[in-house]
Amino acid sequence: MPEPIVFGFPQSTYVRTVRLACVEKGIAYTLEPLRFSSDALAELHPFGRIPAFRHGDVSLYETTAICRYINTAFEGPSLVPPGAADQARMEQWISVINAYVDPPVIRDIVVERLTRPLQGQPVDEAKCSAATPRAAHALGVIDTALTDQAFLSGDGISLADIFLLPIIYYFRQLPEGIEMLPSLPHLETWYERMQNRASFAATTPPPPGGR
């Protein structure tokens, strides 16, 4: 079988999640550059999002699907904990991150402060202000969950942790995150733990707009 191919650009949080899955599993992969609104993307993903993924004759899109495939199809440490309850909690946190963390933190605050300026557009401060309490609530729920455990689900790293990491990476660089995150000590300790893993450095993205 050829190496799996991850299609997308490295600044995308979801592309980084898939790359983190590859590195944590110990598998080699190719990152194939692909930007929004390209013909190549339309062929790989009928809804025009990234990442997309190919491994031999298996083509997939949507990050949850790609990560599940990587975990099951390859040898290496499992990124899904054993036991029905811990597996379900992992799913719960992935769903929380996708539904309640990503929208205010990435789609609102990070896109406004990091992407809009590159497009020559002004930052919508009202959007950032409206998103901040939603971000605080969602990250507060996660902080509480991390009170007495090192990772989001089970005893070791799981897919839930690698969905969250790329989001916090950007949020820490922005005024809202710099103000909010010190009040979430368990999340901070978790981030330091994640930051010390080899997969962090191996997937650190170039600056927005860079290569």
Next chain:
Amino acid sequence: MPEPIVFGFPQSTYVRTVRLACVEKGIAYTLEPLRFSSDALAELHPFGRIPAFRHGDVSLYETTAICRYINTAFEGPSLVPPGAADQARMEQWISVINAYVDPPVIRDIVVERLTRPLQGQPVDEAKCSAATPRAAHALGVIDTALTDQAFLSGDGISLADIFLLPIIYYFRQLPEGIEMLPSLPHLETWYERMQNRASFAATTPPPPGGR
């Protein structure tokens, strides 16, 4: 262990998905009525959505998490296909349904046409019109996927099918669905197949606003 409890109201598509999972697994459960914005809900789900779920000392929220738990924790036919690729495709379809089908079909068209009138509010026709091409695109992708297979992933029913069924159930009752669905023949055949299962009748919701 006591029977699992599903918290929510039966008209919710996501509550029906969880009930379908219980019935397809052949397990007894209690449906505990719970409406939005209640104190009881705030305790069960920190983001105030339904369903929530309890089984002994396992408390969960978010439908993907609850369904995974039901499939793994109980005996009965598996609702997750074997094999890494089919499992990943199931995840892909669940993600497609949550991200690209539910927003235009349920949150826009169904809420406008079925929920707003109960609240004494006018239907936002512009919202319905804007949602219709997005619904058509997403359901078209699913129709194509069903061209030469009976279910969304693998050889039998999976969690992906039970995420989709409650959405199509409502869409068929509304002008947009009545016009669109006959042009999606594979989806129509799939719906007839799903409609003939015992789980369909066992979970058919009362009318919106009814008990």
